[in-house]
Amino acid sequence: MQRSRHGRAKTSSYTADGQRQPGRARQRAYLIAALPDGDHDDLAELHELLRTAGVAGVGELIQRRQHPHPNTYIGPGKLEELKADLARADANLVACDDELSPRQERNLEAALGVPVIDRTAIILDIFASHAHTAEGKLQVELAQLEYNLARMRGLWSHLERLGAGRIDGGIGTRGPGETQIETDRRLARDRISGLKRKLVHVQASRSVMRAQRERAHLPSVALAGYTNAGKSTLLNALTGASAGVGDRLFHTLDPTTRVLRAGGRDYLLTDTVGFIRKLPHQLVEAFGATLEETRRADMILHVVDASVDEDELLEMTRAVEDVLHEIDADEAPRLLVLAKADQVGAERRAELENRHPDAVLVSSLTGEGLTELIERIEDEFARALQEVELLIPFDEGGRLAELHEIAGDLERKETPGGVHVVARLPASVAARYERFMLQPHG
Ligand SMILES: Nc1nc2c(ncn2[C@@H]2O[C@H](COP(=O)(O)OP(=O)(O)OP(=O)(O)O)[C@@H](O)[C@H]2O)c(=O)[nH]1
Ligand SMILES: [Mg+2]
Numbered sequence: 001m002q003r004s005r006h007g008r009a010k011t012s013s014y015t016a017d018g019q020r021q022p023g024r025a026r027q028r029a030y031l032i033a034a035l036p037d038g039d040h041d042d043l044a045e046l047h048e049l050l051r052t053a054g055v056a057g058v059g060e061l062i063q064r065r066q067h068p069h070p071n072t073y074i075g076p077g078k079l080e081e082l083k084a085d086l087a088r089a090d091a092n093l094v095a096c097d098d099e100l101s102p103r104q105e106r107n108l109e110a111a112l113g114v115p116v117i118d119r120t121a122i123i124l125d126i127f128a129s130h131a132h133t134a135e136g137k138l139q140v141e142l143a144q145l146e147y148n149l150a151r152m153r154g155l156w157s158h159l160e161r162l163g164a165g166r167i168d169g170g171i172g173t174r175g176p177g178e179t180q181i182e183t184d185r186r187l188a189r190d191r192i193s194g195l196k197r198k199l200v201h202v203q204a205s206r207s208v209m210r211a212q213r214e215r216a217h218l219p220s221v222a223l224a225g226y227t228n229a230g231k232s233t234l235l236n237a238l239t240g241a242s243a244g245v246g247d248r249l250f251h252t253l254d255p256t257t258r259v260l261r262a263g264g265r266d267y268l269l270t271d272t273v274g275f276i277r278k279l280p281h282q283l284v285e286a287f288g289a290t291l292e293e294t295r296r297a298d299m300i301l302h303v304v305d306a307s308v309d310e311d312e313l314l315e316m317t318r319a320v321e322d323v324l325h326e327i328d329a330d331e332a333p334r335l336l337v338l339a340k341a342d343q344v345g346a347e348r349r350a351e352l353e354n355r356h357p358d359a360v361l362v363s364s365l366t367g368e369g370l371t372e373l374i375e376r377i378e379d380e381f382a383r384a385l386q387e388v389e390l391l392i393p394f395d396e397g398g399r400l401a402e403l404h405e406i407a408g409d410l411e412r413k414e415t416p417g418g419v420h421v422v423a424r425l426p427a428s429v430a431a432r433y434e435r436f437m438l439q440p441h442g
Contacts, residue, residue, distance in 0.1 A: 143286035222297035227274030237364035265408035307343035
């Protein structure tokens with residue numbers, strides 16, 4: 001797995017429920033996972049997530065079991081072993097590679113005597129510290145609240161039972177515990193609906209921008225892919241933009257759109273949030289509007305870091321495909337872009353060509369493959385273009401300007417009845433020009 005060790009993210013630490021507490025002593029995490037036999041996953045990615053969150057990994061334990069233990073995630077025997085390991089490594093935190101049920105989390109904490117955080121809480125925390133725009137912050141807070149609401153339910157359920165059992169019916173049944181639960185939940189739900197309202201408001205302005213772009217009918221291309229694959233760097237290399245780049249996970253959260261000019265035609269290229277294995281569903285839901293950019297694209301460039309080995313590459317591409325499917329971005333044509341070619345040796349290069357014959361190998365650093373990538377984008381759209389012959393009356397001058405913008409170079413000739421134009425248009429756009437059509441071409 002390609003992992004660079006330089007560049008440390010800012011330090012943050014956690015309370016048991018995944019809330020970040022800046023300024024506290026640095027956290028030393030022990031990493032745990034329960035994996036079935038034959039699962040070759042390792043904890044490198046969890047290490048990288050923790051590094052991005054500013055937490056040190058000081059040891060790891062992988063238990064082989066078909067399913068995680070329902071009460072304690074790892075089995076009771078291993079739990080004892082882990083407790084001794086924690087003391088030896090002087091760990092003050094346990095980080096689990098899966099999302100834990102509230103019960104598992106509570107039991108683990110009770111047994112181990114240190115805070116336990118799960119993969120979802122870590123990812124949410126990273127998102128929270130990388131969110132800059134109003135929309136990004138609101139989306140992350142919404143995801144965190146949804147996550148906490150589920151924990152709250154679990155956390156309080158034993159108190160509820162306690163309250164109900166203590167006094168059977170009548171006045172006083174609603175003990176302080178239960179009242180508190182309901183208050184907390186109501187507050188959380190109120191906050192969630194408040195956030196959703198604010199988000200609708202914030203997103204309205206972005207959809208105005210999108211509507212303007214769509215009116216221009218420029219073909220749109222979205223960069224999608226695993227986090228840290230090199231999407232933002234590629235956007236910069238292709239368009240001369242200066243989108244933020246960083247060797248840390250989830251550097252980009254907010255979409256950036258730039259114009260890519262190729263073959264006399266403009267394309268809109270959008271870079272957006274990266275994906276990861278086991279991407280928390282709360283984030284997928286909360287980031288619905290951001291992911292919309294990918295869903296609405298006419299074409300998707302699936303960017304993958306080609307400097308990793310084939311198994312890892314397949315796993316990352318599969319994780320991305322799963323999310324694309326989950327957000328209904330299945331329909332647009334997809335092109336696999338193997339990034340960071342400068343990090344790939346001759347042997348692996350041959351293997352990549354062999355295993356991914358349709359993909360394009362590029363390096364944003366050396367510029368290798370970028371011309372071919374642009375050609376492939378042009379080809380993809382050219383295939384979907386339809387040649388039309390139009391007669392635009394002189395009093396519809398606006399139409400001509402619009403056509404220019406959509407179709408780039410036009411073949412045009414002034415005739416007594418108007419401007420005679422031959423243009424290659426996307427089918428959807430061609431339909432809008434039907435009344436000017438002289439004869440459709442194939
Ligand atoms: N050697 C090499 N490194 C690259 C290349 N492209 C990107 N990188 C590095 O890979 C890291 C991640 O690049 P980004 O462009 O931020 O990746 P991203 O896919 O936008 O990542 P997120 O926004 O975090 O999801 C940075 O350290 C880049 O400098 C490349 O072509 N060659
Ligand atoms: Mg990025």
